[in-house]
Amino acid sequence: MTHEIAVIPGDGIGQEVTPAAVDVLGELNIDFEFVHAEAGDETKAETGTALPEETAEIAADADATLFGAAGETAADVILPLRSIVGSFANVRPARAYPGLDALQPETDLVFIRENTEGVYSGIEDEITEGVRTLTRVITEDASEKIAEYGFQYAKRNGYDDVTIAHKANVMRETDGLFLDTAERVAEERGAEYDTALMDALAMHLAMTPEEYGVVICPNLAGDMLSDLAAGLVGGLGLLPSANIGEENALFEPVHGSAPDIAGEGVANPSAMILSAAMMLDHLEYPEEAETVRAAVESVLDSGPRTPDLGGSASTEEMTEAVVDEL
Amino acid sequence: MTHEIAVIPGDGIGQEVTPAAVDVLGELNIDFEFVHAEAGDETKAETGTALPEETAEIAADADATLFGAAGETAADVILPLRSIVGSFANVRPARAYPGLDALQPETDLVFIRENTEGVYSGIEDEITEGVRTLTRVITEDASEKIAEYGFQYAKRNGYDDVTIAHKANVMRETDGLFLDTAERVAEERGAEYDTALMDALAMHLAMTPEEYGVVICPNLAGDMLSDLAAGLVGGLGLLPSANIGEENALFEPVHGSAPDIAGEGVANPSAMILSAAMMLDHLEYPEEAETVRAAVESVLDSGPRTPDLGGSASTEEMTEAVVDEL
Numbered sequence: 240m241t242h243e244i245a246v247i248p249g250d251g252i253g254q255e256v257t258p259a260a261v262d263v264l265g266e267l268n269i270d271f272e273f274v275h276a277e278a279g280d281e282t283k284a285e286t287g288t289a290l291p292e293e294t295a296e297i298a299a300d301a302d303a304t305l306f307g308a309a310g311e312t313a314a315d316v317i318l319p320l321r322s323i324v325g326s327f328a329n330v331r332p333a334r335a336y337p338g339l340d341a342l343q344p345e346t347d348l349v350f351i352r353e354n355t356e357g358v359y360s361g362i363e364d365e366i367t368e369g370v371r372t373l374t375r376v377i378t379e380d381a382s383e384k385i386a387e388y389g390f391q392y393a394k395r396n397g398y399d400d401v402t403i404a405h406k407a408n409v410m411r412e413t414d415g416l417f418l419d420t421a422e423r424v425a426e427e428r429g430a431e432y433d434t435a436l437m438d439a440l441a442m443h444l445a446m447t448p449e450e451y452g453v454v455i456c457p458n459l460a461g462d463m464l465s466d467l468a469a470g471l472v473g474g475l476g477l478l479p480s481a482n483i484g485e486e487n488a489l490f491e492p493v494h495g496s497a498p499d500i501a502g503e504g505v506a507n508p509s510a511m512i513l514s515a516a517m518m519l520d521h522l523e524y525p526e527e528a529e530t531v532r533a534a535v536e537s538v539l540d541s542g543p544r545t546p547d548l549g550g551s552a553s554t555e556e557m558t559e560a561v562v563d564e565l
Numbered sequence: 566m567t568h569e570i571a572v573i574p575g576d577g578i579g580q581e582v583t584p585a586a587v588d589v590l591g592e593l594n595i596d597f598e599f600v601h602a603e604a605g606d607e608t609k610a611e612t613g614t615a616l617p618e619e620t621a622e623i624a625a626d627a628d629a630t631l632f633g634a635a636g637e638t639a640a641d642v643i644l645p646l647r648s649i650v651g652s653f654a655n656v657r658p659a660r661a662y663p664g665l666d667a668l669q670p671e672t673d674l675v676f677i678r679e680n681t682e683g684v685y686s687g688i689e690d691e692i693t694e695g696v697r698t699l700t701r702v703i704t705e706d707a708s709e710k711i712a713e714y715g716f717q718y719a720k721r722n723g724y725d726d727v728t729i730a731h732k733a734n735v736m737r738e739t740d741g742l743f744l745d746t747a748e749r750v751a752e753e754r755g756a757e758y759d760t761a762l763m764d765a766l767a768m769h770l771a772m773t774p775e776e777y778g779v780v781i782c783p784n785l786a787g788d789m790l791s792d793l794a795a796g797l798v799g800g801l802g803l804l805p806s807a808n809i810g811e812e813n814a815l816f817e818p819v820h821g822s823a824p825d826i827a828g829e830g831v832a833n834p835s836a837m838i839l840s841a842a843m844m845l846d847h848l849e850y851p852e853e854a855e856t857v858r859a860a861v862e863s864v865l866d867s868g869p870r871t872p873d874l875g876g877s878a879s880t881e882e883m884t885e886a887v888v889d890e891l
């Protein structure tokens with residue numbers, strides 16, 4: 240069975256780390272057909288749109304998409320792409336790897352971020368000059384779906400601690416619905432869980448991340464908390480993510496296009512390769528996923544590293560080392 | 566001139582740390598009249614309302630209010646109180662003190678949090694069963710006011726780095742207005758500044774807080790980022806805050822009522838005493854404010870400490886040590 244994979248490197252280091260992940264995937268004994276497509280700042284400069292219709296169609300038709308990064312146009316590319324693949328869950332693991340300098344070396348978190356609504360619904364208005372509103376949407380359906388996904392994920396991946404993040408003391412009706420729904424799901428499943436106000440959670444994650452595992456969050460809370468967790472494990476260069484839909488999915492590093500180092504060939508390919516590993520899991524190649532993860536971990540532990548990790552290796556050297564470990 | 570200060574200890578450790586701050590203030594050569602008032606969970610249990618009319622009036626009539634903490638009813642107490650004193654700016658310093666175990670010992674941040682609108686406007690609706698909305702409000706007036714306050718604060722307190730936090734790539738109209746307005750204020754003042762997406766900022770604050778100083782934020786972003794900063798300096802027990810209005814103000818520790826340790830007499834009084842110091846600044850007693858701050862710092866450095874700081878002192882012992890240092 241051939242898997243059609245849309246490959247959208249995008250801007251900046253997306254152009255460097257995406258081929259690295261494709262190289263790693265090419266070493267596995269799986270029948271992939273990679274279909275390349277364009278998006279991002281340069282595409283906008285050339286074609287007038289950051290996400291051309293053709294790219295949207297390639298992503299829609301593929302079995303899964305690998306996306307690198309976009310620059311200024313990031314929101315114009317990634318938000319529509321998430322919606323094209325029908326993503327309802329944004330899965331963001333944040334793990335500290337042995338051998339790397341992490342602020343909190345015991346961190347092993349997975350954020351399960353609602354990915355369709357909240358402040359991302361895109362409904363904004365100018366009521367009168369100087370007065371603008373944004374309509375934050377929370378539905379029972381989306382809350383139920385993300386909670387189901389989160390508890391399932393925790394069970395399947397052996398996480399005992401599940402935390403439901405919210406700000407229902409202020410957003411009483413909307414986060415109230417999110418919280419009540421997630422608690423109902425937990426109770427129906429007979430699952431253990433905790434709840435946490437997202438402000439207090441930000442503090443506790445910084446201080447004692449080892450006390451947390453899976454964190455189920457509304458959209459924007461997940462955006463911030465997962466970036467915070469990136470800070471605890473040594474930066475965005477290590478964090479993969481998955482955008483999971485019913486029939487399609489998109490995999491991308493949490494990092495952006497990093498214009499400061501783009502073009503130098505020194506971007507850390509780990510987040511992108513680990514995103515490809517999440518894709519392997521999604522396509523039901525758990526062994527191959529594990530092989531890729533183990534290879535990355537081994538290189539992070541004792542192989543050549545890119546400058547962001549204190550090494551002097553190039554993207555290519557680090558990628559080759561991962562391939563050698565497969 | 567007599568300063569009338571409303572004193573609202575509230576629930577839990579609020580009952581322990583608020584008297585400590587009043588004791589410290591009582592040692593200064595300033596004519597305070599303290600008017601005690603009730604609010605919080607216990608008040609609600611007794612009177613049916615968490616914030617009785619009488620308490621609201623006392624806070625409204627006072628020159629300033631000292632508030633301890635509230636439990637489950639926190640939002641029902643603190644949000645109306647902030648509005649009663651006309652608070653438009655929530656000022657939250659987060660500093661690491663020498664001699665204490667901080668995750669990031671170089672942290673010296675001050676969050677200037679917009680305190681009247683954003684998701685706190687309290688407009689929520691049930692559109693149909695299972696579909697709820699919250700209207701997030703951003704106005705040019707409030708954005709201008711908080712930006713003016715923030716840049717003024719930075720200048721007066723010698724902070725060179727000012728960062729405007731936002732999520733204008735997603736909340737284009739609302740945070741767009743916040744960001745544009747704050748940038749205009751900066752330019753009119755000829756002030757240097759940076760802007761940061763609040764998710765990326767969460768990561769950077771965790772990794773390199775020393776690169777930041779004053780952070781001007783929308784309401785909810787300030788709520789989360791300041792709690793995150795608390796995690797970097799060793800927890801909420803050290804963080805004071807001020808809610809500044811045109812003619813009135815309220816001072817409170819960032820911590821809550823801490824029911825787990827309430828009643829044991831071991832609550833750390835630092836955040837509350839430092840909040841009283843912020844009140845002294847506000848009432849234009851800068852020397853006395855500095856004296857109180859120096860006394861707290863000296864005790865934190867080498868005096869008796871409460872258990873949350875690794876010591877075994879009681880609230881009273883730590884407070885007495887601060888008084889001795891005055």
Ligand SMILES: CC(C)[C@H](C(=O)O)[C@@H](O)C(=O)O
Pocket residue numbers: 313314317318462493734735764
């Ligand atoms: C680029 C932006 C729209 C996006 C988001 O807010 O989701 C990014 O921050 C992310 O986390 O992937």
Ligand SMILES: CC(C)[C@H](C(=O)O)[C@@H](O)C(=O)O
Pocket residue numbers: 408409438639640643644788819
């Ligand atoms: C209790 C709650 C309403 C409050 C807030 O969200 O402002 C608290 O978290 C704070 O930061 O003072």
